[in-house]
Amino acid sequence: MxxxxxxxxxxxxxxxxxxxxxxxxxxxxxxxxxxxxxxxDIKAGEFVAMIGxxxxxxSTLLRALAGLDRDVSGSMxxxxxxxxxxxxxxxxxxxxxxxxxxxxxxxxxxxxxxxxALAEVELTERRSAWPLTLxxxxxxxxxxxxxxxxSPSLLLLDEPFSALDALTTISMHRxxxxxxxxxxxxxxxxxxxxxxxxxxxxxVLVLGDGRIAYSATVDAPxxxxxxxxxxxxxxxxxLRELGVPMGETDELI
Amino acid sequence: MLxxxxxxxxxxxxxxxxxxxxxxxxxxxxGRGWLRLISLLAVVGxxxxxxxxxxxxxxxxxxxxxxxxxxxxxxxxxxxxxxTLQASLLVSAERWGIGLCVGVTIAVLLAVASGLSRIGEYxxxxxxxxxxxxxxxxxxxxxxxxxxxxxxxxxxxxVLGALFPMYVNTFAGIRGVDPKLGELGRVxxxxxxxxxxxxxxxxxxxxxxxxxxxxxxxxxxxxxxxEQINANAGLGFMINTAxxxxxxxxxxxxxxxxxxxxxxxxxLVRLVERRALAWRREFAQ
Numbered sequence: 381m382x383x384x385x386x387x388x389x390x391x392x393x394x395x396x397x398x399x400x401x402x403x404x405x406x407x408x409x410x411x412x413x414x415x416x417x418x419x420x421d422i423k424a425g426e427f428v429a430m431i432g433x434x435x436x437x438x439s440t441l442l443r444a445l446a447g448l449d450r451d452v453s454g455s456m457x458x459x460x461x462x463x464x465x466x467x468x469x470x471x472x473x474x475x476x477x478x479x480x481x482x483x484x485x486x487x488x489x490x491x492x493x494x495x496x497a498l499a500e501v502e503l504t505e506r507r508s509a510w511p512l513t514l515x516x517x518x519x520x521x522x523x524x525x526x527x528x529x530x531s532p533s534l535l536l537l538d539e540p541f542s543a544l545d546a547l548t549t550i551s552m553h554r555x556x557x558x559x560x561x562x563x564x565x566x567x568x569x570x571x572x573x574x575x576x577x578x579x580x581x582x583x584v585l586v587l588g589d590g591r592i593a594y595s596a597t598v599d600a601p602x603x604x605x606x607x608x609x610x611x612x613x614x615x616x617x618x619l620r621e622l623g624v625p626m627g628e629t630d631e632l633i
Numbered sequence: 634m635l636x637x638x639x640x641x642x643x644x645x646x647x648x649x650x651x652x653x654x655x656x657x658x659x660x661x662x663x664g665r666g667w668l669r670l671i672s673l674l675a676v677v678g679x680x681x682x683x684x685x686x687x688x689x690x691x692x693x694x695x696x697x698x699x700x701x702x703x704x705x706x707x708x709x710x711x712x713x714x715x716x717t718l719q720a721s722l723l724v725s726a727e728r729w730g731i732g733l734c735v736g737v738t739i740a741v742l743l744a745v746a747s748g749l750s751r752i753g754e755y756x757x758x759x760x761x762x763x764x765x766x767x768x769x770x771x772x773x774x775x776x777x778x779x780x781x782x783x784x785x786x787x788x789x790x791x792v793l794g795a796l797f798p799m800y801v802n803t804f805a806g807i808r809g810v811d812p813k814l815g816e817l818g819r820v821x822x823x824x825x826x827x828x829x830x831x832x833x834x835x836x837x838x839x840x841x842x843x844x845x846x847x848x849x850x851x852x853x854x855x856x857x858x859x860e861q862i863n864a865n866a867g868l869g870f871m872i873n874t875a876x877x878x879x880x881x882x883x884x885x886x887x888x889x890x891x892x893x894x895x896x897x898x899x900x901l902v903r904l905v906e907r908r909a910l911a912w913r914r915e916f917a918q
Contacts, residue, residue: 448816464820470813474835474912483831484821510912526821 399566405454416590425564429581436587463532467539469523471511478507497525517548535565586621594621695882703882724867732791740799748807782863794855795848802844806837849898
């Protein structure tokens with residue numbers, strides 16, 4: 381099933397191999413152009429990471445794909461269902477963990493489906509907890525479970541790990557990869573962390589001036605060694621694309 | 634001298650006790666519930682002592698023992714002048730209960746209507762805010778002209794006393810729900826009704842319950858004043874009659890009864906709060 385969202389033109393996805401197709405997407409806030417005729421295709425089951433400096437429009441693109449920003453021009457089509465995990469977990473504080481996961485879930489026996497998803501993120505024993513009693517990592521795992529139970533064709537992750545400590549982030553990366561390998565949704569991960577993008581994605585995009593400024597495929601097998609020579613070279617290239625000044629200390633990064 | 638040093642970064646947004654842990658200390662003292670009664674009992678004790686020694690003349694302020702005895706007599710004997718205390722209390726409680734329920738119900742309906750829609754907001758909010766600034770008790774003479782001197786104007790004034798605090802707080806609660814949760818609802822594909830039921834209304838509950846507590850106080854005040862007007866039954870009638878006989882002990886019994894009504898209702902709302910806002914309470918512990 382597919383659905384097109386736009387203010388101007390609409391196309392439906394005819395091809396099962398495409399999870400999202402964006403053409404000439406533009407967005408401006410007053411005189412500032414945030415997205416400038418951006419085009420992007422995401423294959424079914426592909427893990428794409430998008431990095432960019434703050435204000436580069438990466439979140440705007442994700443919000444447009446999620447249907448949260450309709451004030452864009454151009455065309456886009458996404459494979460339904462789409463699920464989103466935000467930077468803050470956005471759990472409803474007055475609903476227990478399990479009820480947060482089943483919120484808005486249609487279909488038979490939502491509680492059983494939600495319990496399975498909670499088991500996958502290893503939170504079975506916290507199913508009746510109030511969200512305010514969870515740690516940051518636990519809350520983000522609930523948020524992932526809530527996205528997961530919708531069996532998304534396209535999973536949008538908006539910097540979901542940026543507020544977590546380094547150790548929690550590592551285990552979250554493993555969890556996301558495991559979930560992705562089990563369920564195989566297409567993933568668009570928006571992040572500002574080059575290492576995170578390199579650890580997870582099939583393809584890394586750099587967003588600059590409202591367009592895709594650079595695109596690279598990452599072939600290294602997972603789980604990835606951070607010091608893999610391909611990754612080290614790509615890391616430098618990505619940092620350069622992001623405009624991080626490079627000097628004689630390149631090798632140390 | 635103790636000087637409390639708070640990190641510069643903490644002075645701005647974090648409450649000081651959160652930084653120092655000072656607010657927690659009291660929680661570990663045993664029996665802090667009944668400890669709070671000590672100061673109250675001390676005041677009553679000193680009062681009794683001053684009355685017994687004649688420092689407080691009985692014609693001005695009756696002693697606690699006299700008040701208790703008066704209450705006992707009013708309950709056990711049906712005097713031709715005053716009737717019984719419990720009958721008066723029942724009449725007053727009924728006026729108050731009806732007025733409070735009606736006022737709170739109307740307030741919630743109006744707050745939901747204006748909180749959830751622009752049309753509702755433009756229709757009700759300006760009118761209610763303008764009406765809110767009219768001194769409630771100043772309306773009494775007008776109400777008597779309109780509705781006579783029976784129970785109706787008394788109940789209506791209670792309705793208004795309950796309505797405004799409840800409306801303002803419920804409306805603010807609905808509008809104060811985190812817009813990010815609204816976005817979440819859209820992403821999860823919630824219908825408008827589901828969004829209202831699962832997100833907006835529960836999210837407005839903390840504020841609405843604060844409004845309810847203010848409504849209890851406001852409507853009780855309205856009851857006390859409303860009952861002074863041509864009452865022929867109820868606590869207000871007892872006070873009016875006692876005033877003519879300079880029976881300040883009876884006036885004080887009636888005032889005490891008003892206080893009991895207020896405390897009971899407030900306790901009830903607190904109980905509801907503790908149950909309905911359990912998701913917040915566990916966080917505080």
